[in-house]
């Protein structure tokens with residue numbers, strides 16, 4: 001994409017250096033515009049070095065190009081971050097007294113605006129009215145984050161993490177060109193590990209980061225689905241942007257928590273994807289911390305509730321997808337799991353997938369192997385998995401149902 005980033009004079013302007021780096025690293029072309037006041041917070045040289053492109057600051061430059069129009073034509077999308085109360089006010093009133101405000105008014109491409117300011121400024125009726133005016137006009141104005149502000153106050157007004165801005169822009173753009181094939185579908189996804197507590201402070205857990213589940217959430221969202229995510233709080237802390245793609249997030253700790261959470265919403269689910277690496281065994285946790293005296297060193301682990309098998313018993317129309325993480329005989333063990341647990345699809349992978357950015361996998365359905373996925377990023381894997389799920393979903397509907405779905 002050609003990404004045009006407008007930076008106005010807010011304290012968070014320095015963070016835009018990282019945003020530029022992320023886009024450039026990802027192969028996007030970036031050009032930047034600074035307001036006069038933004039130059040107090042970040043220099044054109046920094047942005048030019050990172051973007052490998054000119055940083056534009058003047059409305060009346062020495063060249064004969066009509067830059068305020070040319071830049072808008074060049075861009076596929078524009079981001080304004082941080083957006084000051086001032087630039088928001090100017091845009092909502094049609095004032096064009098510098099390059100950034102003029103480019104924004106001349107632009108006919110998607111424009112992502114990230115307001116960032118002191119809480120009192122943000123909640124001022126003038127700013128609120130300006131923001132809602134811009135939203136009504138089709139600008140994508142995002143709520144600032146909460147936290148400690150540069151002025152020392154605590155409240156709403158922080159620029160969201162640049163990683164989140166990056167994810168929003170990339171994903172919204174991808175969503176705009178993706179078929180909303182899962183619109184009207186609700187998808188329930190589990191991600192990450194669970195804990196089996198031994199005593200109040202100790203627990204057994206595996207190293208699953210939750211990335212596979214998070215990428216599945218994102219991909220289902222790209223296809224227009226409403227996604228409920230069930231995971232531990234560390235998954236959300238690790239991948240905070242997952243909140244953006246999830247209709248609802250249910251936080252859990254133990255396998256029993258997962259069972260309670262998923263069984264409560266399973267009825268209203270169309271597709272269930274169990275990507276969570278749940279503890280298969282649990283212990284009746286001791287009420288007191290185990291002492292070092294060596295008297296209480298034997299664990300009495302019992303099988304935890306088998307969440308997938310229990311949900312299979314409640315299955316009506318749901319398409320149910322499980323994961324099989326195996327150390328040996330991956331394909332055969334996965335096929336056995338598919339049958340014994342009542343899965344429609346199983347995604348088989350090896351233990352190398354745990355806490356890794358990449359993985360390989362075999363997608364198997366009741367008829368046999370559907371696809372081998374070679375070592376790839378989990379984002380790519382999620383795309384492949386959802387594509388297969390979607391095919392199965394539409395293969396299994398009757399022609400009448402298909403016509404009804406298409407009519408939606």
Ligand SMILES: Cc1cc2nc3c(=O)[nH]c(=O)nc-3n(C[C@H](O)[C@H](O)[C@H](O)COP(=O)(O)O)c2cc1C
Pocket residue numbers: 007008009010011012035036037038082083084085086087116117118121
């Ligand atoms: C240290 C400092 C920090 C500022 N931070 C912000 C801010 O975060 N958000 C904001 O809306 N204005 C902030 N301002 C005020 C703007 O810089 C001021 O409104 C200016 O006119 C904005 O100009 P521009 O929108 O053309 O860049 C800050 C001012 C100073 C001196």
